[in-house]
Structures are given as C-alpha cells and as structure tokens.
Amino acid sequence: MSSLSDRLKLLGVKVGAQQLAPPARADVYPIEAVLKGERIQTPAGETFVVEKDYAPDYRHGAVSLLCEAPVNILSHWAGDENIQSFERSEFAFLDTETSGLAGGTGTYAFLVGVGRFVGQVFHLAQFFMRDPTEEPALLLALESFLAPCKALVTFNGKSFDAPLLNTRFKMAGWQSPLYDLRQIDLLHISRRLWRDQLASRTLGNLEVQILQIARSEEEVPGWLIPQLYFDYLRTGDARAMKSVFYHNAMDVVSMAALFNRITIDLEDPYSPLLESVERAAVARLYEDLGKFDEAAQLYEASLNEGLPEDLFWDSLHRLALLHKRRSHYHMAVPLWEKAARHQRLEAFIELAKAYEHIFKEIDQAIHWTRQALQIIEQPGFPAIDRRMWQPDLERRLERLISKVNDN
Numbered sequence: 001m002s003s004l005s006d007r008l009k010l011l012g013v014k015v016g017a018q019q020l021a022p023p024a025r026a027d028v029y030p031i032e033a034v035l036k037g038e039r040i041q042t043p044a045g046e047t048f049v050v051e052k053d054y055a056p057d058y059r060h061g062a063v064s065l066l067c068e069a070p071v072n073i074l075s076h077w078a079g080d081e082n083i084q085s086f087e088r089s090e091f092a093f094l095d096t097e098t099s100g101l102a103g104g105t106g107t108y109a110f111l112v113g114v115g116r117f118v119g120q121v122f123h124l125a126q127f128f129m130r131d132p133t134e135e136p137a138l139l140l141a142l143e144s145f146l147a148p149c150k151a152l153v154t155f156n157g158k159s160f161d162a163p164l165l166n167t168r169f170k171m172a173g174w175q176s177p178l179y180d181l182r183q184i185d186l187l188h189i190s191r192r193l194w195r196d197q198l199a200s201r202t203l204g205n206l207e208v209q210i211l212q213i214a215r216s217e218e219e220v221p222g223w224l225i226p227q228l229y230f231d232y233l234r235t236g237d238a239r240a241m242k243s244v245f246y247h248n249a250m251d252v253v254s255m256a257a258l259f260n261r262i263t264i265d266l267e268d269p270y271s272p273l274l275e276s277v278e279r280a281a282v283a284r285l286y287e288d289l290g291k292f293d294e295a296a297q298l299y300e301a302s303l304n305e306g307l308p309e310d311l312f313w314d315s316l317h318r319l320a321l322l323h324k325r326r327s328h329y330h331m332a333v334p335l336w337e338k339a340a341r342h343q344r345l346e347a348f349i350e351l352a353k354a355y356e357h358i359f360k361e362i363d364q365a366i367h368w369t370r371q372a373l374q375i376i377e378q379p380g381f382p383a384i385d386r387r388m389w390q391p392d393l394e395r396r397l398e399r400l401i402s403k404v405n406d407n
Contacts, residue, residue: 031130031238035245042144044136048128050245056120060257061213065122067259073266076289077189080182083151088117092149092181093259095251096161097225097244108135108168109161110229112142113248115256116149124252126245131233136172139165143177152181155203155255159185186258192285193265196311197277207254210261218246269298276305280315287318296322313339317346324350329358340371345389348372352396362403369397 031037037050056066067088075083093116096109110132115124125145127138142165146152154161162178169176190201198209207213220228220243228240264271269282283298299319307315316335323332333354339347348371356365373393376386 028236029239030236031128031241034238034242037126037128040137040141042137042140044140045134047134047137047141048130049141050126050128052124052249053118054122054124054253058122060253061207061211063211063257063261065253065256065260066117066120067263069260069263069267071263071267073286073289074184074189074263077266077285078182078184083182083184086150086182089119089148090116090150091153091184091259092116092146092151093153093252093255094157094161095154095248095255096164097229097248098164099226099229101223101226105167105171107164108132109138109164111244111248112138112165113252114142114145115252116145122253122256124249126248128241128245135168139169139172139174143174146177146181149181151184152178153184153186153255153259155185155190155251155258156187157185158183184259186255186262189262190258193262193278193281196281196308197275203251203254203258206258207250211254211257213254213257215250216246218243219250220244220247222247270301276302276307277311279305280307280311283315284318287322292322292325313342313344317344320347320350324354329354340368343375345372345375345385348375349389349393356400362400362407366397366400366404369393369400373397 031048032039035050037048039046040049054065058065070084071086072084075081092114094112094114096113097111098107098109100107111126111128113124113126115122117123127141127145129135129138152162162183166176166178169178187201190206194201194206194210198205204215207215220240225244225247228244232238232241261273265274265278265282266285269279269286274282279298280302283295283302286292286295286298296319299315299322303312303315303319306312316339320332320335320339323329323335333351336347336351336354340351348368352365352368352372355361355368373390375381376389376393
C-alpha cells in the first residue's frame with residue numbers, strides 16, 4: 001500500500017518542504033473535469049453538486065442502508081416521540097467538510113454531503129463551493145434538498161455541523177432550515193451501545209468494527225481536508241478534491257448504515273447481530289428509559305451468554321436492583337448471594353438492607369453488615385472507597401445491634 005504522502009503527490013498536492021515552492025499553474029484541473037457533477041442555478045447564483053443513488057439492495061459492509069425497522073426506541077432515547085411517526089424519506093443524513101476544524105464564525109462548510117431516501121433508493125447529494133463566493137448558492141441548494149425532511153441525522157453534528165451551518169445561514173441573512181428538523185446525533189448513542197466493546201467510537205472505527213467496511217486508498221484523513229481545499233483555491237487544481245468527496249460520501253453513507261444497525265439493535269435486541277456485550281448495553285439503555293421488564297430480560301440473556309468479568313458483575317447488580325425495584329426479592333437475593341460469594345461489596349450491603357427492612361431478620365442483617373466491613377478492611381481495598389463506606393457501615397451495625405439489645 002502506498003503511503004499517504006505518495007498518494008497526495010499523485011493527486012498533485014504539494015507536501016513537506018515542497019510547499020515552499022510557488023505552485024505551477026500550467027496544468028489546471030477544474031472540479032468539473034475531476035468529478036462527474038453539474039452546475040446548478042439558485043436565486044443566489046451557481047454552485048456545483050455531485051449526486052449518486054444507492055440501490056435498495058446495496059450493502060455498506062455488513063449492513064444495508066434501507067431500514068425497515070421502526071424507530072420507537074431511538075425516538076424515545078432522543079426525547080422526541082414525534083420521530084417514530086416519520087417516514088424513512090423524511091430523515092436527512094448530513095456531514096460537512098469545513099475550512100477549519102475548530103468552528104467559529106470564520107469557519108465555513110465548503111462541501112456539504114446530505115442523503116435521504118427517495119422511495120427505496122438512497123440519494124446522496126454533495127454540494128460544493130468552487131469559491132467561497134458561492135456559499136449563498138450552496139446554502140440555498142442545501143435548503144431545497146432538506147425541504148421534504150423532518151429529522152436530521154449526524155455524527156457529532158449537534159456540536160459541530162448543525163451549529164456551523166446555522167451560523168452560516170444567519171450570516172447570509174436567512175433563517176436556517178435546520179432549526180425545523182428534529183436532531184439525532186449518532187455519536188452519543190454509539191457511545192452508549194459500544195463503550196464496553198470498543199476503545200474508540202469514532203465513525204471510522206465503527207465502520208471497521210460494526211459495519212465491517214474499510215475505506216479505500218482514496219481516503220484522506222479529516223485533519224488534512226481544510227489544507228487540501230485551500231490548496232485547491234490557490235492553484236485551481238481540483239484533483240485532490242476527489243478524495244475529499246470520497247471521504248464525505250463515506251461519512252454520509254456510513255451514517256445511514258449505522259442508523260440502520262442501531263435501529264435494529266434497539267428494536268430487536270435479541271437479533272443474532274448483537275453480541276452479549278451489546279445486549280447488556282441495550283439493557284442499560286432500556287433501563288434508563290424506564291422499560292424495566294424488558295431490561296431485566298436482556299440482562300438475564302446477556303449474563304447467560306457470558307460477559308467480561310467487570311461487565312458481568314455490573315449487569316448482575318443492575319438486574320438484582322431491577323428485581324428489588326419491583327419487590328421481587330425472591331429473585332434479587334440469589335443474585336446478591338452469588339455476588340457475595342465473589343466478594344462484591346454492593347451485594348453484602350444490599351443483603352443487609354433486605355434482611356433488615358424486608359425480611360426483618362436482624363441477626364442476618366448484622367451478619368451481612370459485618371461481612372461488608374471485613375471486605376473494606378482487607379489489604380488492597382481502595383482507601384478512598386474505604387473512607388466512603390466505613391462510616392455508613394459502622395453506623396448501620398451500631399443501629400442493628402441496638403435493635404437487638406432493645407428487644
């Protein structure tokens with residue numbers, strides 16, 4: 001595989017110390033000669049667009065783009081129940097390539113990739129400003145594309161893409177159409193689902209690990225893209241822009257595939273697509289959404305399938321607390337006893353509480369409290385945790401002994 005430096009040189013990009021030399025302008029490659037697109041007219045002038053359709057049977061790695069599953073759980077998680085009533089054609093998937101990575105009023109989006117379903121076909125449009133003076137035309141073209149949509153799907157777009165575009169619309173003197181769209185940021189739900197499975201939840205890593213797709217040698221790193229655009233503006237050579245368009249298209253299409261995969265995970269958490277670690281993550285999300293019965297069943301399934309040790313005990317503890325919440329102590333106590341046999345402090349504390357307040361067996365409550373104190377006094381037990389738990393446990397033991405003496 002050729003190095004990034006070699007590939008950039010083939011594209012006509014000057015790298016390293018060569019940047020110090022004046023650019024040769026004899027061979028100018030306009031964007032129209034590099035990419036198959038068209039100029040489109042808007043009331044604010046002309047801009048350039050590249051469009052591509054993805055057939056209904058297209059698979060992005062291991063995942064199709066066309067999602068037939070409902071989005072009930074995803075809309076609940078997003079805090080907007082209206083989303084579940086939207087048609088697939090009313091979701092827009094958007095990503096920007098910008099003149100800088102830090103944002104701010106001086107940063108603009110020179111390339112906006114946005115996709116939506118037209119029937120069962122995923123239609124991608126990439127709006128490009130050949131010169132910053134084309135920004136008003138790009139914004140109007142984007143607004144027209146978004147007109148049928150009710151929801152905006154991004155990856156970190158709530159923090160970056162959407163605020164940036166809102167600012168650019170405002171600076172142009174127009175109301176941003178993004179304000180009318182419900183927003184779903186896949187970054188945050190991806191962190192929830194795969195934090196125990198993947199050390200990195202970047203879109204690129206999710207592509208490899210979850211979607212099972214690798215980018216081609218045409219890919220360029222995101223940090224390099226602003227410089228490539230400025231080189232294009234300076235030289236008129238658009239050959240490197242082909243890789244930028246590829247990068248942007250992959251981002252948008254991967255978002256659509258990831259949206260499909262996440263929807264399947266949330267709506268059908270017993271799907272064979274999910275590993276036990278993912279199932280436990282969905283259980284936590286269900287629990288947070290107040291779906292306690294479904295969460296308990298998912299915890300049980302993931303525990304039976306096997307989990308990494310720390311996640312196993314965390315899931316078991318959460319399952320026991322769900323049983324406790326529903327007053328199913330006959331189901332919670334065996335789980336706490338299992339955890340206690342493995343010296344899990346939280347299990348001793350919960351058993352002490354249950355025997356004192358539910359079963360009214362003070363002797364057993366004293367036993368489990370003393371066991372908890374022995375745990376925190378063991379060598380190697382974190383001192384900060386000992387200082388946190390010891391006063392409460394000692395007060396609990398004193399109170400329990402007083403109850404026995406009073407009787």
